[in-house]
Amino acid sequence: MLSALKPIFNDLFSLFFPKLCLGCKEALLLPKHCLCYRCEIMLPPTYFHLLSENPMGDRMSTSPQLKQLFSLYFFEPTGIMESMLYALKYQGNKSVGVFFGRKLAAAMAASSAHFDGIIGVPLHPKRKRKRGYNQVDIIGETAAKALAIPYYNRALSRTKNTPPLSKTKGERAEVLANAFRVKETLPAGGHYLLLDDIYTTGATLNACAKILLEEGRISLSIATVAYRN
Numbered sequence: 001m002l003s004a005l006k007p008i009f010n011d012l013f014s015l016f017f018p019k020l021c022l023g024c025k026e027a028l029l030l031p032k033h034c035l036c037y038r039c040e041i042m043l044p045p046t047y048f049h050l051l052s053e054n055p056m057g058d059r060m061s062t063s064p065q066l067k068q069l070f071s072l073y074f075f076e077p078t079g080i081m082e083s084m085l086y087a088l089k090y091q092g093n094k095s096v097g098v099f100f101g102r103k104l105a106a107a108m109a110a111s112s113a114h115f116d117g118i119i120g121v122p123l124h125p126k127r128k129r130k131r132g133y134n135q136v137d138i139i140g141e142t143a144a145k146a147l148a149i150p151y152y153n154r155a156l157s158r159t160k161n162t163p164p165l166s167k168t169k170g171e172r173a174e175v176l177a178n179a180f181r182v183k184e185t186l187p188a189g190g191h192y193l194l195l196d197d198i199y200t201t202g203a204t205l206n207a208c209a210k211i212l213l214e215e216g217r218i219s220l221s222i223a224t225v226a227y228r229n
C-alpha cells in the first residue's frame with residue numbers, strides 16, 4: 001500500500017520542492033534530469049575526436065599509442081560544467097553522472113571504433129570512502145550499460161592519495177606517475193576506453209595509460225567529460 005503511494009508523495013514533494021536546473025536554477029519539469037533543455041544546448045562541445053590534430057594529445061607522452069581521445073565539453077571555471085562537476089563530486093548529485101554517461105555512450109557509438117570495455121580512473125580508497133562513491137564509476141557504468149559492454153572499476157588501483165592541485169605541474173606529474181597499479185588483467189586483444197571526469201594537465205590519464213599499455217596486450221583510447229584549457 002505504502003509503495004503504491006510513493007509516486008504520489010514524490011509528485012507532491014517535487015511540486016513544493018522542485019529540483020532545480022544546475023545551469024539557470026529554474027525548476028526542472030523532469031526530476032531525474034539535472035539540466036533544462038535550454039541549458040543543455042548551451043554546453044560547449046569540443047568535437048576533439050573528429051579533429052585531425054586533437055589538442056588532448058599535446059599534454060600526454062602516451063598519445064601516439066592511443067587510438068582515440070575524447071572530451072565531451074569545454075570546462076570554464078564559472079560555467080555550467082563547473083556547477084555540474086561540483087554537484088556530481090561534492091553534492092551527491094548522481095543524475096549528473098548519468099547525464100554524462102549517456103552523452104559519452106552516444107559519442108562512442110558515433111565513432112568508427114569498436115570498444116570492448118570502459119576502465120574508470122580510480123579514486124584513492126580513502127577519498128572514495130569519504131565521498132561514498134567514485135563519480136567516474138557513475139559515468140562509466142551508465143555509458144557501458146548503454147553500449148552493452150563491461151565496465152571495469154577494479155582494473156586499476158590508486159596507491160597514493162594525491163591532493164588535487166597541491167603541487168606544480170611537474171611535481172604533480174612525477175607523483176602521479178607512480179600513483180597507480182594494474183590490479184585486474186583485462187581480456188587480451190581488446191580495445192578499451194580509459195575514463196576520467198576532467199582533463200587538465202593530462203597527467204592522471206597519462207600515468208594510467210602508461211601502465212595499462214606496458215602490459216602490451218590491449219589497445220587503448222581515453223575520454224573525459226570536461227576539458228580545461
Ligand SMILES: [Zn+2]
Binds near residue numbers: 024035037039040
Ligand atoms: Zn537551465
